[in-house]
Amino acid sequence: MAEPVITSPHAESKRPFLTEQRRSRFTAYTFISPFFILFSIFGLYPIFFTFYLSFYKWDALGPMKYVGFKNFELITTDPTFWISFSNTLIMGLMGTVPQVMLALLLAVLLHSGMTRFKKTFRILYFMPNITSIVAVTLVFSTLFGNNGMINWLLNGIGVESMAFNSGWWGVKIAISTMVMWRWTGYNAILFLSGLQSIPMDLYESAKIDGANRRQQLFFITLPLLKPFIIFVSLQSTIGALQLFTEPYVFLGQSGTGSTRQEGITMVTYLYSEAFRNGFFGTAAATAVLLFLVTILFSVLNMLISRGGRETGGKKA
Amino acid sequence: MKKTKNLALALVSIMLMSSLAACGGSNNGENKAAEGNSGNKGSSTAAPAAEGDKAESVEKVELSFWTLGNVNYEELAAAYTKEHPNVTIKIQNTGDQTAHHNNLTTALSAGSGAPDIFQLEIGFMERFLGAQDKFYNLNDLGAKDIQANYLDWKWKQASSIDGSFQLGLPTDIGPTVVYYRTDLAEAAGLPSDPEGFGAAIDTWDKFATVAKAFKDKTGKYFSDLTDLTYNALRDQSADEIYFSKADGSFIGDTNPQVKKAYDFTVKGIQEGWISNVMLWSPEWGQGMNDGSFAVVMGPAWMAGNIKSNAPDSSGKWRIAQLPEGAGNWGGSFITLPKEGKHSKEAYDFIQWLVNKDNQLESFKTKGLMPSIPALYEDPAFVDFKDDFFGGQQTAVEFGKAANRVKPVYYGPLHDQTDTFFKNALKNVLEKKADPAKEWDSAVKQAKTLAERG
Secondary structure, three states: OOOOOOOOHHHHHHOOOOOHHHHHHHHHHHHHHHHHHHHHHHHHHHHHHHHHHOOEEOOOOOOOEEOOOHHHHHHHOOHHHHHHHHHHHHHHHHHHHHHHHHHHHHHHHHHHOOOOOHHHHHHHHHHHHHOOHHHHHHHHHHHOOOOOHHHHHHHHOOOOOOOOOOOHHHHHHHHHHHHHHHHHHHHHHHHHHHHHOOOHHHHHHHHHOOOOHHHHHHHHHHHHHHHHHHHHHHHHHHHHHOOOHHHHHHHOOOOOHHHOOOOOOHHHHHHHHHHOOOOHHHHHHHHHHHHHHHHHHHHHHHHHHHHOOOOOOOOO | OHHHHHHHHHHHHHHHHHHHHHHHHHHHHHHHHHHHOOOOOHHHOOHHHHOOOHHHHHOOEEEEEEEEOOOOHHHHHHHHHHHOOOEEEEEEEEOOHHHHHHHHHHHHHHOOOOOOEEEEEHHHHHHHHOOHHHEOOHHHHOHHHHHHHOOHHHHHHOEOOOOOOEOEEEEEEEEEEEEEEHHHHHHOOOOOOHHHHHHHOOOHHHHHHHHHHHHHHHOOEEEOOHHHHHHHHHOOOOEEOOEOOOOOOEOOOOOHHHHHHHHHHHHHHHHOOEOOOOOOOHHHHHHHHHOOEEEEEEEOOHHHHHHHHOHHHOOOEEEEOOOOOEOEEEEEEEEOEOOOOOHHHHHHHHHHHOOHHHHHHHHHHHOOEEOOHHHHHOHHHHOOOEHHHOOEOHHHHHHHHHHHEOOEEOOOOHHHHHHHHHHHHHHHHHHOOOHHHHHHHHHHHHHHHHOOO
8 A cells, every 4th residue: 555665865866855755744734724823813923922921911901011920929929819729629529529430320311320311311411511601600590599499498398598609618509519410420421432432242251150230330330441441531621720700790790799709700700800800911920820720630530540550351 | 626625714714814914914003003102093193183174065974973871862963964955863772881981992992993973971971081082072163152051060961071172062961859749649639830839848858748748648658768868858959969070089078968968868768768679670760650759869861761661650740849949850961082083073963963953853752851041942942841740841840950050070990889878778778787887888899999099
């Protein structure tokens, strides 16, 4: 099929520049170029500009003023920033860990017993994800209102009402619930496709060897699902760090609450810094820090998932 | 065959590529020009000089106009085009004020895409007052001649400190008043006519006493929410609120009126006569409708919100004056960004748009309170009766309040700083937090923010 590549320069000079291979390569690159061109204009350029901007003081209207690392200093000495940082992590954990487990459980259930309504369930799982986040948040806001349904249920079982709009944990519980509601089904579908890629004969031979259901889950399903689990947890981690719409809409109904300390995330902090206060320099610096944090967590995620590698799928 | 197809496709891709590149290129060029001479596009520097000769008056001019919220400017613009067939006005309306002003910021900093005419809300004024090179100075276009027609404090909100630069022409204002329910006032044995009710609460101390007595007697709340109670006192501050007019430094912690507003609201929370609902929330509207509180303190334009929130209580509401003065919340200005090339035509249009007759029209159709004091005695304005307010001459009350307003300086960080104090009050109300501690924490946050300015 492919010609052996001739490496001698002498031979190369005799051949025309546009060889068949080069031409098809050129065509291929041309085909994929629109994405890269668009990305470099609307993606890459803003990214680099953000880095550049983080060393300047700018209100988007006047001239830019170089301030060195002052923006980073202002942010890292601002207690509100650290509150937003810890909030992001706490809500990230609250929204991600139970969510991934639940998604896995749902996927296993759907994969095993429920053969009859599979399609329906798949659609149901996906519904939350394609609903407008703002609409969802508004519905949840009424559920989590001071006199909302959740508190009414809590009172029904003899628990006191929680301040979901202003309580340190109340706000976080409400927001994490929205995140979970939105992503559990989506991740369950991902896991389901993973489950379907596991060959059935593995289970059959395991059954013959006398493995029970639980053993099948732990020694076949989970190890073979590992790439999916890694993918989902990495995606959820990155998503959790970029949490914005839920807290912004949930706390921002009165126009002033979106920066409340209980629910401020790194992105809401960044947003209000840029678009409410007009400090684009510090906002850019926040974005840079967020970028670094995201990288850190992605690497950690990789290390953890690699460290937990089990040797050999099947035990003899 | 296949090859030619591939090549053709490749060519198309290349064309797409180069057109995009061309886009990028020309933009860069513009940006460079913009950096080069303080926000003017290189090509348009000569334009203003060419304007104003008679030859241009027959030229067809299209003006783009970005309006905000619920205004009647479409109708007025159409009427203007009837009188001046050579001028057409293209209106783009936005409801979300943050987005509306951010769009302008983006356009101005990019050096292209701004409209000829822009409606600027007072809350965002300071942000743009600092960018005088991006706007026409209306004093150069003849604004000085009409300055005397408008409320002095309103005019000054859009002027530079020395008054030499005028950013916008005044549209409506938002003088604050007390909206109250007569049926609840009567139930508590209070006078229900506006004069009597106003007299019963004409100092804040009296207001608090009345409020507490009302709560004790009826079991209902007197004031609707912390935010509006705080705003009512805050906006009575003289000259400045959170930031010094002279040097822009944070003075919220030493301004006695801010402390007074805070302490008064805390008192209301602790004595239990302020209800716990969020501003703009459905519960708030519900409360107006079924009378779970007696008083809403708000600006003139709040009348519209009350009408739409509380249709069942029509005829039960009246308007009285606030204790100790009035504040102003909201209102707009019409400005001319410098990217527009037809400053003369644009100016002619906007001074017509905000003249006496048209402000009266805006009041009648949309309830926008005029900023022209001569109207406050004008029978056409004064005789306007509102059935929702039991046939009260609402314009008279708003006019009274407008004449009591003192001009204040906000500063560019007013909005976010205000949030800190509002959140502190909310914590006192919802979490039973210690008011003094919350005050300190709000001040600390405000100072941290101010360091960046």
